Amino acid sequence: MNAHALFAPCLRFLTACVVVCSALAPARAAEAVAASAAAEPAVAASAPDTAASAPAESQRLDERIQAVKGDVIRLNRDLLVLEEELLFPANTQVAVFVSMDVGKLFELDSLQVKLDDKLVASYLYSPLEVQALHRGGMQRVYLGNLKSGTHEVVAFFTGKGPHFRDYKRGATVKFDKGTEPKYIELRIKDSTGKLQPEFDVKVWQ
Known part of the structure; x- marks a missing residue:
């Protein structure tokens, strides 16, 4: 199996991970808001706390997604460097x-x-x-x-x-x-x- 056959599936998988993470971000944020709203009784006194926790949960989720994207980009870069070293060794x-x-x-x-x-x-x-x-x-x-x-x-x-x-x-x-x-x-x-x-x-x- 040549280097292209080995690395092409890996690169496609990494790209798919980034796309999935980006697509899931709005859905996860909406789930977080819905879960926070369902967990608390519909009491006027608790409304400010629920409203405050939903953006915080959404922000933490966005931060985790950005961290995953960064890891995927770094891994993609390392794979490209490794592929280049395999295809074009130093002696040639x-x-x-x-x-x-x-x-x-x-x-x-x-x-x-x-x-x-x-x-x-x-x-x-x-x-x-x-x-x-x-x-x-x-x-x-x-x-x-x-x-x-x-x-x-x-x-x-x-x-x-x-x-x-x-x-x-x-x-x-x-x-x-x-x-x-x-x-x-x-x-x-x-x-x-x-x-x-x-x-x-x-x-x-």
Whole structure:
């Protein structure tokens, strides 16, 4: 049985737990109010106490449901991390990221990444995603496995360059994959001296 077959049912179960907890919250609160009202005689003197206890019981129930949701989210995160470790072990793992420095001279539209002449990633960017890169964000566009040895990564960037001209550039690098994970950063930078965007690839050791 592969990792997807093992983890997919677990993730569906966790999602169902969150949905059920959210759906039960109003019903449980209503039951708490009804139980409080039925437990006390219909006496005018006891009405304020009943009214005060019902919101308190509802609040405690909401707090318990939120705690369960938090536990489910944490467990879901741990399962995703474990799944990633099983699918992409450290000795074969390679990840490709995209970053942008300033970005005033280039407006990114799309990106293609080839690894050993094989297309492994193709992405179209929205304006909000480009803004996130401008603010220092880093996007992981590829995660996979590679055998030990020499490999080559090639990236093609398309977008608008200076004076809103269509711009397409490429960047490439060869690297050696050993027994450690390999992280590759595709960097888009402004060259103020040349008044042109620059594209390069950095392999992190």
